[in-house]
Amino acid sequence: MATSSSLFRSKKLSLFLNLSFLLLLTLYLKTNLFxxxxxxxxxxxxxxxxxxxxxxxxxxxxxxxxxxxxxxxxxxxxxxxxxxxxxxxxxxxPKGYIDYLQIFYCNFGQFPILGHFVLLLWLLVLFYLLGNTAANYFCSSLESLSKILKLSPTIAGVTLLSLGNGAPDVFASIVSFTRSSNGGLGLNSVLGGAFFVSSIVVGIISIVINSHRISVDKCSFIRDALFFLFSLFSLLLIVAIGKINLWGAICFTSIYLVYVCVVSAMHFFCGDKDNGVGHVGEAGIPLLGYIDDEKPVLKSGLEEQEQIANFLNLNPEICYYVAKIVQVLELPLYLPRRLTIPVVSEESWSKPYAVLSVTLAPLLLAALANTQRENVSLRSSLVTYFTAGLIGMVFGNLACVTTKKSSPPKRCLFPWLAGGFLMSVTWTYIIAEELVSLLVSLGHIIGVSPSVLGLTVLAWGNSLGDLIANIAMAINGGADGAQIAISGCYAGPMFNVLMGLGLSLVFSSFSEYPSSFEIPGDPSLYETLGFLMASVLWALVILPKKNMRLDKSLGYGLLIIYFCFLFLRLAWAFGLLNLHGSSFKV
Known part of the structure; x- marks a missing residue:
């Protein structure tokens, strides 16, 4: 019954968001036609x-x-x-594809409440698309690639798992630096997400499992916390200097490579004594974070319909027709990605979709390439589309000849997985670009700095998955689950800081080479970094004193630090408090 209830809620959420998308699309077409x-x-x-x-x-x-x-x-x-x-x-x-300011002021100018509702609804749709793309396409490609490349669980845990969990933050950061001309949004979203995960998530885990008297591995925790502190201190120096060149950005990003080497060395020499991130994928806990015995059993569409029918006490025939209608209504958000992202998993295999996806994927890449360039001539654009079309036709014919209708290919999987990974990255980038554009527009509409929205709305939205997954793992996974959850709460944010911001700084400084890239001037970054480092230091001091046991003193301390910071930051944003002076604004 619990499975049926969960399945029904998932279907309801998907249906609601797809209907919302259809409503928003109708409004958008209407306002553009008239x-x-x-x-x-x-x-x-x-x-x-x-x-x-x-x-x-x-x-x-x-x-x-x-x-x-x-x-x-x-x-x-x-x-x-x-x-x-x-x-x-x-x-x-707009820096994205939709002009939100024009829609809000020109089309909903007389109905601002309706305008806010439409933008909020579209924000929810974008968050859903970002998370759903990462979960259903990006992470599955990463897991399959790790098996094909025969990566050890240690390397896979600190690279592919972190990349899968941090994809929304990483791409939002890169987009904010390279496309939105608002690097402060990217800085605040990554730091806000890192602060939320390392404070709120760790704090809630510590409070929830306080009665279980679970301890974490001391060496692994100190290693992760010290590397995280060093990363934040390096970023603080970069912000204080106010600029960074290409080599400095590369060195900052390389800190994560050093961390991967240290984790691998500890796992190699310490073996089973190291219960940290290196054991992601071991001890019965695979790369995607659930225990094998609890892994959901894949069910056919007919079985799902029977479950929902039993849950709702409906006639199975009625439920069958309802399910068909729901499938049609789900197409607007599902079909564009399914037609352009190659999928070769056993449960999702479809030869027509596979052939179409490799045929249309080059065209989507061509369209994205044209939108990223300024002042593209018609001739150059047509040449790009024509070349992409030819490549797509070749790939489509190869896929049609070399695949079976009944099962996915068993050999030469790497090109398929690499293509799926590339296209899932492309879709994640497109959605993140639109999400950043919407947040910048919302900042102009409500009169709040987009960096504040990045620190709160974007950071919270991208971190909800970490909150749910890590807490569930800590509660249901016992001592091993708690260890992996706590390690992920530091290794994940560190990956976002070093790779998300690091790659953003590399791309931005490369565009300015040989000159240095100017860091966005935002004095509030000092407060964010200061409070974030204080939360890590609090955990670094309290846990050894408590013999590495997760308890309420650690949890409540982290929650207090975060909410004090949030109160000061929001009070400053809405003019109630001047953080960089001695006066209050009322």
């Missing part, structure tokens, strides 16, 4: 028709548009002025 009349707006502006709440002239508005960034949007109170502003000012143009 856009607001800009000429009418300009006529009112030029005729000096001003609302009672503003005395801004048309000339002053045009002057602000040509001299200021999009931050000047909040000076205007009338939606007509704001609509004109976002349509004509280059600083308000």
């Amino acid at each position: 856009p607001s009349n800009l000429n009418s707006t300009l006529f009112h502006l030029s005729s000096n028709i001003r609302p009672p709440t503003t005395t801004i002239s048309h000339h002053r508005l045009l002057s602000d548009i040509t001299t200021n960034g999009c931050t000047g949007l909040q000076k205007y109170t009338d939606n007509k002025y704001k609509c004109f502003y976002v349509k004509t000012h280059i600083g308000c143009r």
